[in-house]
Amino acid sequence: AxxxxxxxxxxxxxxxxxxxxxxxxxxxxxxxxTDYQLVSREWKRDPTPVFIGDREVREGKVFIIAGPCSVEGEEQIISTALAVKEAGAHALRGGAFKPRTSPYAFQGLGEAGLKLLAKAREATGLPVTTELMDPEDLPLVAKYADAIQVGARNMQNFTLLKKLGRAGKPILLKRGFGNTVEEWLLAGEYVALHGNGGVVFVERGIRTFDRTLRFTLDVGAIAYVKQHTHLPVIGDPSHPAGDRRYVIPLALAILAAGADGLIVEVHPDPDKAWSDAKQQLTFDQFRELMAKARELARALGKEFP
Amino acid sequence: AxxxxxxxxxxxxxxxxxxxxxxxxxxxxxxxxTDYQLVSREWKRDPTPVFIGDREVREGKVFIIAGPCSVEGEEQIISTALAVKEAGAHALRGGAFKPRTSPYAFQGLGEAGLKLLAKAREATGLPVTTELMDPEDLPLVAKYADAIQVGARNMQNFTLLKKLGRAGKPILLKRGFGNTVEEWLLAGEYVALHGNGGVVFVERGIRTFDRTLRFTLDVGAIAYVKQHTHLPVIGDPSHPAGDRRYVIPLALAILAAGADGLIVEVHPDPDKAWSDAKQQLTFDQFRELMAKARELARALGKEFP
Amino acid sequence: AxxxxxxxxxxxxxxxxxxxxxxxxxxxxxxxxTDYQLVSREWKRDPTPVFIGDREVREGKVFIIAGPCSVEGEEQIISTALAVKEAGAHALRGGAFKPRTSPYAFQGLGEAGLKLLAKAREATGLPVTTELMDPEDLPLVAKYADAIQVGARNMQNFTLLKKLGRAGKPILLKRGFGNTVEEWLLAGEYVALHGNGGVVFVERGIRTFDRTLRFTLDVGAIAYVKQHTHLPVIGDPSHPAGDRRYVIPLALAILAAGADGLIVEVHPDPDKAWSDAKQQLTFDQFRELMAKARELARALGKEFP
Amino acid sequence: AxxxxxxxxxxxxxxxxxxxxxxxxxxxxxxxxTDYQLVSREWKRDPTPVFIGDREVREGKVFIIAGPCSVEGEEQIISTALAVKEAGAHALRGGAFKPRTSPYAFQGLGEAGLKLLAKAREATGLPVTTELMDPEDLPLVAKYADAIQVGARNMQNFTLLKKLGRAGKPILLKRGFGNTVEEWLLAGEYVALHGNGGVVFVERGIRTFDRTLRFTLDVGAIAYVKQHTHLPVIGDPSHPAGDRRYVIPLALAILAAGADGLIVEVHPDPDKAWSDAKQQLTFDQFRELMAKARELARALGKEFP
Known part of the structure; x- marks a missing residue:
């Protein structure tokens, strides 16, 4: 037992x-x-809110997390934090440990990046979220972050999931691009069963035969998971788009499919970004997204504080 | 030349x-x-409207086609036509020739079905759309239908596409579930190059490793195609959902991604339908969808006549 | 009934x-x-041979069909027929009606191509196989060909499948690149139920997220279908390879997985071919393939006449 | 630098x-x-052998690793080791740390399992291979195992890959079921760049829309990778088959496509296995596989010691 x-x-x-x-x-x-239970809506009927800092991600509300792919320096992260805050974002994202397909690509600033995120939090009051890759870094990341991201490539890193059960921080659990919806829910079950009930599911696109965009955003998974879990579900429009021209329509589709929020990449000068240069929004584009998302939230009968 | x-x-x-x-x-x-040109927005900048009967499918507007998967009988199709018209639909759909995976499954009423569609048009004033499978049936189908559907399985039936170039009726060109976006645009190019400029692209979900829902609705394809063709793009939420519980969120996601309309399955008593029983909406559900779509259209700044 | x-x-x-x-x-x-029955091994235990001309495709034997993607001219098809015959092929393939993704690409020589195939048959004694696209062309194609190919894009063209039930010629039924194994077997069931028991299933690769090669050859489907149908199953290594460097290993994998033969593209000067230039084998490469396939057949305990 | x-x-x-x-x-x-280099055949022309214990995995030879999915107890692992050795296997596999989709499924015996593997090695002289999941367990696993397996779900666990660069043991790097061939090669590059040149690539099937078998074995990837890396490539027929009826044809297809060996699941009483019950071979089936693989190796001109 x-x-x-x-x-x-x-x-x-x-x-x-x-x-x-x-x-x-x-x-x-x-x-x-062997099915998921703790995270299922059958097992727990009422929707469960998850707190990131003092802000609540929950059903009936739109929660926006925005920020650069990677933390690159103080000016970059502070200016982005100020810009997304002013546009109405509820939390700041920024990568300090970066999972990169190539060992030769920029791997993130590490602890220096975490410290800059903390500075940005001080400057804006926005809670911060960042990815954890190495279970050994958990104490370090938990010290700085208000929520811990699990990247798509780690969704079935069960060692990591078990340790996050004792993280004491909420988890943003990205869906693996090769994983089924059921596996995603079971990954959440790992975290919950090991003691952490603060799981937010993040749909970010899957791999399919069509490579027109970078990944295929699976809005059907959002619609399905919203009906089958009591935990919040949000969507990432940046990675499936892979190109900033398609981020806004995908973001609106995510919300219309029933998601409780967005996590979106924003950069002061995307073309010069050290990673994901093509898909990060400019500040202007982010403001446009926020205006449209606000209209949409009203049409959907959702709060957008 | x-x-x-x-x-x-x-x-x-x-x-x-x-x-x-x-x-x-x-x-x-x-x-x-060998690229697509005639259908590209580079080649023709201004959006092209397509007329189905006297009604216009075009950018900036939401066009709703609704009706049963198969025409099953007079009462069924007339009652559905009246119900979807009253709820605000702009055209009626109904299958008379049905592409069925199994040779033992119901293959459609054929010409009898087409006549019933014509009756439903008389009763409601709604233009009607129906699928053509056999090129030999083109004169017959063109006689009764206001727009001709090309099913997903026939998207690369080039013989059919060429003949539709001389159909004298607009074409609803469904994307094949195993086809890339580029192939879909080139299928439209076939129809245009053979003389028919009235092509409406219909996204209806693709095959992916995830079979939680029946198909994976590709909203990224909608966002992309809207930016790359001057012709209208609509979406079918019924086939990717495969289950009526997910049709409404998928329909809203389609519109939020930028589509110019929907084609959706509605049946007076879905559980007794002769095909696609699980995914057809009841009249009540269709009214709910229409109310929500109307709100959404307003948020997106689109007409919904 | x-x-x-x-x-x-x-x-x-x-x-x-x-x-x-x-x-x-x-x-x-x-x-x-609605399941497949006539084609199932449960329904008919003993393997069914299919005759192409006077040659038998059947279990326990390796049957090789080889020839160019498209018939391009008399010298091309006659020289190829002679070369593949001498290397030990059992039938000649060549496309006269070509399904092309783009309407601007070469669409085949049509009846002129069929006549050249007949000439090549006279010159070598090899039976010939070619693709039928338009059901209206059935009498024409049946007049010249010893077996009729259904292309991947037409696997669920049910109009065509039904007409092929009365073709009086064996059918090479390629698997659609977006179709499941069950749908493939049901496509064969369409042909059989409409009166034609001479169906050869042809695996030719499916669409997957990985596009390193042109398609993903599904040897698991070969292994599965061999155990579930009494009809012959062969494989096409050319289309999944998409590049002649990978054709031989894929061909050997097809045979080792249990297939009853191969259909492979060979051209006198592949780089100048009007279609599929990269993937067609040279005569030398085809001879190398035949030598290796012969060794393999011996190891597998199969005849290779 | x-x-x-x-x-x-x-x-x-x-x-x-x-x-x-x-x-x-x-x-x-x-x-x-950002491309792979160290593992590329362009960078290093001659094939690199990898030693597992005192046995060599290398081009031109067939290397067979066999054993149960999970180590379940002393009698199970010892009897399997003896049986596979007698049938001609070159190494023993057995899972002590098991990546399981559900947190409620059996997670492996841990160190007790490793000790039993060491006992089986003593009893048979076969080197042993086992999976490492938690980087913290590296010293433990390296103490007992002759080669360390990286499971499909961890192929892009970059933290783990970097640490394996200093493992001092060869790595069996399974391809992730959602990963491209290029990502797989870059995962190998991670291990090499961090100091470990003993990488064996293991193809084990990918996720595709077709779920007839458990995964789609990608023999095209084997053919491609053999031509692009100097390191050995082997295949796992058990996971793509998912059912022992299809393991032997898939194993032969792997070898015919050019792989340097197999890793295959064998169990004394598969129906009672604690994991992967359906796909493990009986001892009799394994002997049948070995006899056929030996014939095949001869036809392919490969050593099979």
Whole structure:
């Protein structure tokens, strides 16, 4: 049997067939199978909000995380933080540890990047989110970040997922580009079962035979997951677009499909960015996106604080 | 050299290297390559409207085609036509010739189905659209239908595409579920080059490794094609959803991604439908979709007549 | 009920629930579902040979069809026919009607090409196979060809499949690059149910996210289909390779996976070919392939006449 | 600049544009781009053998690794080791740390499993290979294993790849089921650039729209990678088959496509296996595979010691 505290309950997970004596206010997970349960809406009906800093990601509301692909320097991250804050973003993103396909590509500023993110938080009040790659860096990243991103390539890094169960910070769990929806929900189940109920699912496009855009954004997965989990679901329009000309329509499609927010790449001078140069929005484009997203939220009956 | 009249111009298409003498008001396509040209927005800047009956599918407006997967009988098609008309649909769809994966499945009512569609048009004033499978049936289908659908499985049936160049009716060209965006545009080029400029592109989902829903709706393709063709682009949320619970969010995502309309399956009693029973909307669900689509159109700054 | 003569039996196909009186030597298909049956090995245990001209494609033997992508002229097709015959091929392929993604690409010589194929047959004794695209051309193609190819893009052109049921010639049924194995078997079922039991299944690669080679050859499909149908299965290494450097290893993999033969593109001067220039083998390469295939057949315990 | 000793050379890797003074016997990598280089056959022409224990995986030879999916107990692993050795296998595989999609599934015996593998090595003389998931477990796994497997889900776990550069043991690098061939080669480049030249590439099937078998074995990738890297390439027929009825044809296809060996799952009583029950071969089936592989190797002109 397995004991966890989640969402205000003390839970005992028992293997199939086991008898377990439990006491109030315990909520027992009986007859565990290999399916996802803790993250399912069948198991927990009411939507679960997740707090990033003091801000809430939850159903019925639009939550916008914006910022550069990589933290590149103080001026870059501070100016971006100020710009996205003014345009209405609710959190700042920025990569300090970068998963790069080639070992020769820029791998991120590391702790120096984390410190700059913390400075940007001080300057703007925006909570910050950043990716963790190496489980050994968890204490370091948890010290600076308000939410920890799991990248697409690590969605089934089960060692990492288990450790994030004890991270004490909310997790933005990106879907792997080669992973099914069920595997994504089970990755969330790993984090929850190991003690962390603050999981936000992030759809960011999958690999398909069509490579017209960088990835195929799967809005059907958003529609499906919204109906099957009580946890928040957001979408990343930047990676599937791969080109800033397509980011705004994809962002609006994500919200119209029912997502609870966006995580989007913004850079002061995208063409000079050290990574993902083609797909990051300029400040002007981000303001345009925010204006349109606000109109859309109204049409969908959602708050956009 | 190849002579066609399209979009108010008399066009001469010449192979690479050929010299051709042309006179005003001829617009010459010089140096044909194997890329799409006639359908490209580079070649023709202003958006081209396509008329289905007396109604216009065009940029800046939302056009809704609704109706059952298959025409099953008079009461079924007339009641559906009345219901979708009252809810605000602009055209009626209904299959008389059905492409079925199994030779043992219901193959459509054929001409009897076409006659019922014509009756439904009389009863409601809605123009009707239906699929053509056999090139030999073109005169028959063109006699009854206001627009001719090319199904996903026939998107690269080049024999059919060439004949549709002389159909004298607009074409709803569904994207093949195994076809790239470029192939889809080139299929439209086939129809245009053979003389028919009334092509509406229809995204309806592709095959990917994820089979959670029936197909993966590719909203990125909608965003891309809208920027690369002057012809209208609409989306089909029913086939990718495969289940009516997901049709409305997919329909809204299609519109938010920039499509000029929807083609959606509606049935008086979906569970008893002879084909696609799971994915057809009830009348109530269709009314809900229309109300939401109307709100969305307003947010997107589009007409919804 | 439906009456067909197939594989030496007179068969009555009845819809589910129907009562049908049948007499010897009728073999009744009772309770038709939407699954494939006639082509299944469950329904007919012993392997069915298919005759192309006077030569047999069947289990336990390796059958090689070789020739150019397109028939381009008399010298080209005759010289290729002589070369592949001498190297040991059992039939000649050559396209006269070409399905091309672009309407501007070479569409084949048409009937002139068919006549050249017939000349090549006279010159070598090799039976010839060619693709049919337009159902209206069936009498023409059937007049010249010993077997009719259905291209990948037409695998679910049900109009064509039904007409091929009455073609009186064997069918080489290529798998669509976006189609599942079950759909492929059901396409064969269409042909059989409409009266033609001479179907050879041809695996030629599918579309996947990986575009390193032109298509992903699916040897698993060969292994699976060999166990589930009594009809022959062969493979096309040229289209998945897309580049002649990879054709030989793919051809050997096809045979090792259990296929009953190959259909492979060969051209006297591939770099100057009017279509598929990169992937056609030279005569030398074809001889190398044949020598290796012969060794492999011996290791696999198969005849290679 | 970066200094590594690989394949008998002392190498200096320099960023593009940098000037570096190097001395004999240094082999300088000049003008690094983001492409793979160290693992490319262009950069190093002669094939590189990789030693697992005292046995060599190399071009021109067939190397067979066999054993259960998971180590389940002493009798299971010892009996399997004896059986596969007698049948001619060259190494034993067995999972002690198991990456499982569900957190509720059996996660492996951990160190106890490693100890049993070592016992099996003592009993048979076969070198052993096992998967490493958590970088923290590297010293532990390296202590017991003769080669370390990187699972498909960890192919782009760059943290792990970098640490394996200093593992002092050869790496079996499985291709991720959602990864392109180029990403796979670059993952190998990560390991090499961090100091470990003993990389064996393992193709094990990718995710495609067709789910007839568990994964789609990509023999085209084997053919391609064999021509583009100097390092050995082997194939895993068990995971793409997903069912033991298809393992043997897939294994033969892997070898015929040019692979240097196989890694295959074998279990004393597969139906009772704790993981991958359907796809593991019985001892009898493994002997049948070995007999056929031996015949095939002869036809292909390869050693099979």
């Amino acid at each position: 397995w004991y966890i505290e989640l969402w205000g309950h003390y839970i005992v997970a028992t293997p199939p067939g086991a008898r377990t004596e439990v006491k109030t206010p315990v909520k027992a997970v009986v007859e565990l199978k | 190849w002579y066609i009249e399209l979009w108010g111009h008399y066009i001469v298409a010449t192979p690479p290297g050929a010299r051709t003498e042309v006179k005003t008001p001829v617009k010459a396509v010089v140096e044909l390559k | 439906w009456y067909i003569e197939l594989w030496g039996h007179y068969i009555v196909a009845t819809p589910p629930g129907a009562r049908t009186e049948v007499k010897t030597p009728v073999k009744a298909v009772v309770e038709l579902k | 970066w200094y590594i000793e690989l394949w008998g050379h002392y190498i200096v890797a320099t960023p593009p544009g940098a000037r570096t003074e190097v001395k004999t016997p240094v082999k300088a990598v000049v003008e690094l781009k």
